[in-house]
Amino acid sequence: MPASAPAPQPGSLFQGPLFLGIDTGGTYTDAVLWTPSGSDKGTVIAKAKSLTTRHDLSEGIAGAAGRVLQQAGVAPGDVKLVSMSTTLATNALVEGQGGRVALVMVGFGQADLERDGLKTALGSDPVLFLPGGHDVHGNPTPLDTSALEDALPDLAQTVSGVAVCAYFATRNPAHELAVRDRIRERTGLPVTTSHELTSKLGGPRRALTTLLNARLIAMIDRLVAATESWLDGQGIQAPLMVVRGDGALVSASFARQRPIETILSGPAASLVGARHMTGLDNALVSDIGGTTTDVAVLDKGRPRLDPEGATVGGFRTMVEAVAMRTFGLGGDSEVALEDGGLLPAIRLGPRRLVPLALLGQAHGKMVHDALERQLRTPNPGRLDGRFALRTGVPEHLAAGLTAPEAKLYDAITASPQPLDRLLTSTAQVATLNRLVGRGLIHIAGFTPSDAAHVLKRQSNWNRDAADLGARLFARRKDGRGQPIAPDAETISSRVLTALTRRSAEVILETAFAEDGLDGPATVAHPLVQNALNKRSGIAGMSLAVDRPVIGLGASAPLHYASLPDLLNQTCAVPEDTDVANALGAVVGQVRVSVEVRVSQPKEGLFRASLGERQADYNAEAPAMAAAEDHARTAAAEKARDAGADDPQITIEHAVTAATVEDQRTFIEAIITATATGRPRVAV
Template identity: 70%
Template sequence: MADNTETAIFLGIDTGGTYTDAVLWSERDGVIAKAKALTTRHDLSVGIAGAVERIVEETAIRPADIRLVSMSTTLATNALVEGQGGRIALVMIGFSQADLEKADLKTALGSDPVVFVPGGHDVYGRPQLLDTAALSEALPNLAREVTGFAICAYFAVRNPEHEIAVRDLIRNVTGLPVTCSHELSAKLNGPRRALTTVLNARLIAMIDRLVAATEGFLDRSGIHAPLMVVRGDGALVTAAFARHRPIETILSGPAASLVGARHMTGLDNAIVSDIGGTTTDVAVLDKGRPRLDPNGATVGGFRTMVEAVAMRTFGLGGDSEVSLDDNAMAPSIKLGPRRLVPLSLLAANHGESVLAHLERQVKAPNVGRLDGRFALRTGVPAQLSSGLSKSEAELYERITSAPQPLDRLLASISQAATVNRLVARGLVHVSGFTPSDACHVLGLQDNWNAEAARYGAILYARRKDGAGRSLCDTPEEVAHRTYDALIRRSSEVVLETAFAEDELDGPETAASPLVQRALSGDGRIAGVKLAIDRPIIGLGASAPVYYPAVGAMLGAECVVPTDTDVANALGAVVGQVRVSVEAHVSQPAEGVFRVMAGEVLKDLPFEEDAIAFAETVLRQQVSDLALQAGTDEGQIVVSRNISAATVEDQRKFIEAVLIATASGRPRIVH
């Protein structure tokens, strides 16, 4: 790298569900400037441009002075939490229908099509007969119904040749994106690999749009620097790398926030809680480093094989849907997991028409179940609407880019389920009352339209409890109850994470009567107090609004850093590139040691030769991968784990696993 790296200016971008953040940073000067703009899902480049242009104008820095651009995003995480993504087809090679019942694979697939193909390999990489006749017959129709394909073959991590053959067939016939399971994980457990591959295939179009929008904006702006993306383990990779493996960007935003939290506070031990519009992400910082989850990241209820920070993600944020527990006589307020467009934000963007409809509903003599709800298109490309049912297509045709009140749009309450399915496909936004609106009513926020927020609170206050009484007497009361619900739930998710780190059942322990009594401050004979052994770092634009109260409820020190609102964008530019590859050596027969490393399969007569060959292959593979991932100075470390047994005083080789890791700072333009 050049000698003047200390003064090189880096641009960090974080594209979240609600806001896009940008920060200019250098090693010598730290944060030079920062800005926010609303995320524009119909055209992500608009939100990116809004944030970046503001800080470039503020600092008078020339675009050519920017030497590296790095980006984190919560879009992939939010999509999985909200059950969104493109419609894909799964090709299972060598598996049976029964395998869909494992690892929540059937749940993740939903109504997406599956094709079973004979083939696959055994544990030593020996093939079964591959027969693609049924797949070839189905491909022309599938090409019109899906946005991409996921392929998982039996023991593909030992020999990926069948996945490669089927991938080439699908690409030749359809031209659509294809994800192979062996590209994402070297671990056994076919159904979980298939699940990870399905989620990756769903996310490709979304991440591709994000990268394309960013690259397009950078090019138009004269910023000709490498573009990096933060992975879920906090490492940086090139945009091209992330485009092919978008699943690795789940927890990208939270991972970047951990890096940013450590950088901003200097704290080695803390609980980091990052609240956004859609999710709250909580992790424990221990001895200066976030712990990686050895079992793979869990997002949206699905356990993937993606290596990521041990982060617990909850569908809780400033834009969470506010709903009522209708099963109780005195219904309590529930938050999330779905994100709504806040009414205050909708009115800020779309003006008087939103206020007019809200005023009409407030003046109506009777409460409607659809009051305070609007629908509008997200603006995604037309091809992403493929595969809709007749009723879904008809309703989608009537929904426009301008918000329409649901009480006028829908012919019946039952059609609300159709709207929800369009939301799940990422085609439609629903707007309604959220904690962000409650904060506008209470004067804790003032960045959007407070009048629309107040109308939304009035409509919510008029809802009936089990006895037919209004939920609240005033809009301020419903706003306070919503705010308090978010503080209470935020405290619970911090405790869930802390208990889980202590190897307890997090959700069950946090829900126990004693813990709930402690959170309520219930002053009975047996009072209970909670203690956390480290401070809480509150991150996110709304953290100053909520997290001092969370710290007070938990009796813990709460630190909200000065640049907490751009923690993710800052974390995106202070990380390193890090990639790993894995090889296995087995002994399928006496005197035969089989090396399986990616697409390399080779038999050697001696154990030492096989392990040495595996290491040589791995060093070359990880070096090539590090270059693709964006570093020219990758430092390589190889670990060996050799399993052997002693039988009748004779050593018996079982298996060897070698992992090569390369890490280094990203390359910058000189």
């Protein structure tokens, strides 16, 4: 709890409505109790953290949110709004996790899988190609669902959801709707259709976005269900909101159907929180968590949005979100050595490991015994300091495993097992990694969080396990056959230094990319590396960013203390930086938009795509009027579904026309209605 906000007692000065913000991250769940009264920025009344328990998300939510209510001494009925952000969807895409789903492509061919990373994203999940789809004006090609009918009995038993994408469904969604309804009727599986998520053209990327959405549904559904269950148990009847990737709030039911829109939810909330806490209109915001570091730009008080769609885990989606760059770098990043070289450098991430300190805290003696046994061996082993344990997800999510995967999965339990005893062949390492990718297995090992425990800069978990892991890592050999470090403290110091250095690099990557350069390549250039190393020859170069850095995250005070020296710029770490996401979740507003297109399939015929139907007109004016009326009505309805109270509507027109010999020819128009408003609160 911040020193500036002592816990109130009934009848104290905190008389305004109370809002509860929750952020579920990969490692921690944060909670904050906030009231808009008390100052121009409102008042943080209480804040708390609890470990995110992926097998039962309600435990982490209860630990953090329950603690702030207890600290504040308020009655559950005093809470008028609950809002949460989450990095679970972002982390899942970065780590390559998610449920096994089927992709149904209507009107597309095998070659379309090669575009926009769709084949990579699909992996080994099944795909079906059906004849059908529409042309650019919404005219249909005959739909044939016989292949789907044959496949549905097997899919019902082997996937957790289905993604459906039809050719030009944004102009006419009829075939997506027909396929969706048939799948639901015969299997009961959740189905995502592409036209529900985006109105943009570009079939393969639309299919990619839909596939990722289907893969995330079970995860976000579990999060919302866990939160609702805890709220009901506490007697809190307030509306539940979720932060979208663009920083806007939507209702929990809205987010359940569109979980892909919650990618970058946590980072977006952190931007809202950063602006709220610091008052800085122009800044680089870097939010370091357990799994990822998220970097974005604040310009004139608003986050920059990515007009091309969010990129997460290497996939460019069609989700409108903050122009956030997400890097697999955090306190729980895997610590490894660069291949080759006499003096191998420290490599961090992108995979998250369960820190040994945390594993030792939960499992004690069995972890210590295994680590001490490995230390007693005369030579270091490649699997030393590594453990595997189940994540605890429901068993049905393990459907579709190959025989080797099923055999290894059966051998792994909820208790950690050392990999040097669990794995009997090199081939099983790849099998284990596939189980990790499915979200079924956790790997535990040495992380920066362990290094911080060794150096006594972090003390919330088990230091002894961290120290043993550091000693094992220090025994690894360099290119000369010598240990890479003499002791646990030395290697831990190197790891933390590497994390700060890499943090500076990802901030610079973002800055260079925003300036139109190739971020990674520019940072890797020897001149930039020399500048970061403060090394110069006859020609030297220094680096600086043009605006302050706002450091967010519980570990920001530790890892960002040396950033000003590397970036030649100030670094502001706000007092409540550890709960910036949770705070940002409750100070935002609902914002949704609806696009309607008007086209001219042939001269004198104007076609408006009005949601799930089309309407033809013999003149431009009535078609535009119908489109605007539909957009306005649909946006208002969508905003109310998203939880807005009294939404305000704005309309924008983008008309494409050609003028030849002073004669104007209408080509296409896009009418966008945007609805905004504060979320409704409990009465």
